[in-house]
Amino acid sequence: MNGNIAFWDFPPGERELILEQNRFYLEQAKSRFLRQFSNIKEESELHRDEELKRMSSHFNPDYHDESSFYEAADDAGIIMYESLSELRNSMVLSIASGMLHNFEKRMRQKLTEELNHTMDTSEVKRMVWWKNSNFDQLIELLSEIKPGIGNQDFIEDLQLLRLIVNVYKHGDGGSHKKLSKQYPEFYSTNEWATKFGFELEYGELTLPDEYLDKFAAAIDALWRFLPERVSLGEYKNRNMNN
Numbered sequence: 169m170n171g172n173i174a175f176w177d178f179p180p181g182e183r184e185l186i187l188e189q190n191r192f193y194l195e196q197a198k199s200r201f202l203r204q205f206s207n208i209k210e211e212s213e214l215h216r217d218e219e220l221k222r223m224s225s226h227f228n229p230d231y232h233d234e235s236s237f238y239e240a241a242d243d244a245g246i247i248m249y250e251s252l253s254e255l256r257n258s259m260v261l262s263i264a265s266g267m268l269h270n271f272e273k274r275m276r277q278k279l280t281e282e283l284n285h286t287m288d289t290s291e292v293k294r295m296v297w298w299k300n301s302n303f304d305q306l307i308e309l310l311s312e313i314k315p316g317i318g319n320q321d322f323i324e325d326l327q328l329l330r331l332i333v334n335v336y337k338h339g340d341g342g343s344h345k346k347l348s349k350q351y352p353e354f355y356s357t358n359e360w361a362t363k364f365g366f367e368l369e370y371g372e373l374t375l376p377d378e379y380l381d382k383f384a385a386a387i388d389a390l391w392r393f394l395p396e397r398v399s400l401g402e403y404k405n406r407n408m409n410n
Contacts, residue, residue, distance in 0.1 A: 172399050172400070172401060173285065173286065173399065173400050174282070174285065174397055174398070174399060174400070175282070175283075175285070175286055175313075175398045175399060175400045175402070175403040176282045176313045176394075176395065176397065176398040176403075177282060177396075177397045177398075178394070178395075178396045178397065183391060183392070183394075183396075186274060186391055187388055187391060187392075189270075189274075190267075190270070190271075190384060190387055190388060190391075191384075193266070193267065193270060194263075194267070194380060194381070194384045197263040197266070197380075198263075198380070201259050201263065202256070202259060202260065202263075202377065205252060205255070205256040205259070208249060208252040208253065208256065209249065211248070211252070212245045212246070212248045212249035212252065213245055215244060215245055215248045216241050216242060216244055216245025216248075217241070219240070219241045219244040219245070220237060220238065220241035223237050223240060223241065224237065257374050257375065260375045260376075260377060260380065261332070261333075261336040261373070261375050262336075263380060264329060264332060264333060264336070264375060264379070264380060264383060265333045265336055265337060267329070267380070267383055267384065267387065268326075268329050268330060268333045268383075271326075271387045271390075272303070272306065275306065275310075276296050276297060276306070279292075279296050279309060279310075280292055280293070280296050280297070283295075283296070286400050295309060296309065303326070303327070303330050307323060310390075310394070312403070313394060313395065313398060314393060314394050314395055315406070317390070317393060317394075320389070320390075320393060321389075322385075322386040322387075322389040322390055322393070323386075323390075325382060325383060325385075325386035326383070326386050326387070326390065328351065328383075329383045329386070330343075331343050331346060331347045331351070332347065332354060332373070332375060335347055335370055335373050336373060339370045339371070340370050344370040347373075348367075348368040348370075352368060354373060354374060354375065355368040355369070355372045355373060355374065356372045356373075356374045357369065357372045
């Protein structure tokens with residue numbers, strides 16, 4: 169077999185297209201989903217005021233305690249704020265989940281396209297798409313393309329993204345135990361749990377917005393780290409010398 173044929177190859181413009189698709193996903197997710205939550209404090213205060221106005225129309229000083237109306241209105245505003253905050257957090261986690269899903273799917277497609285040139289297609293399918301093939305195995309496959317990729321800083325960020333998404337999707341389990349131990353700051357009750365010795369609950373998972381940019385940057389960094397081309401000869405010589 170000709171050693172000059174490509175074992176791995178990025179045709180002109182393909183990498184740039186992938187990076188642009190990633191940028192578009194995050195930009196549109198923020199614009200279409202998160203921006204509508206930008207004024208939830210003001211909206212909650214307005215709801216409180218409207219609720220107070222509505223209740224005031226039924227106020228009778230002979231029967232009602234004025235302070236109870238204000239308290240009920242405050243409660244309505246707080247409930248609305250907390251509900252919107254929870255919904256917003258769910259949207260952030262959903263965007264992060266989609267980000268990881270898109271990355272893994274596109275990377276597995278790319279690996280399949282390239283490895284099919286020089287390997288048996290059924291073997292490629294088993295390695296790349298096997299149902300038990302996890303993120304670590306995906307990085308191991310990429311190490312065949314670019315040795316040392318597993319030691320890069322962006323891999324740690326992607327491993328964190330994977331843990332967060334697993335907890336978001338599956339709740340209690342190994343990922344929750346690992347995340348709560350290594351990264352307790354991603355749980356809203358972390359300070360109380362630390363102070364009083366409570367266990368962190370998977371339902372308290374929270375993800376600040378800025379981590380979406382951090383994870384997007386890690387995905388871009390991985391795509392940029394991969395070589396433009398690796399010939400079959402280069403790949404074979406590398407393995408022979410290891």
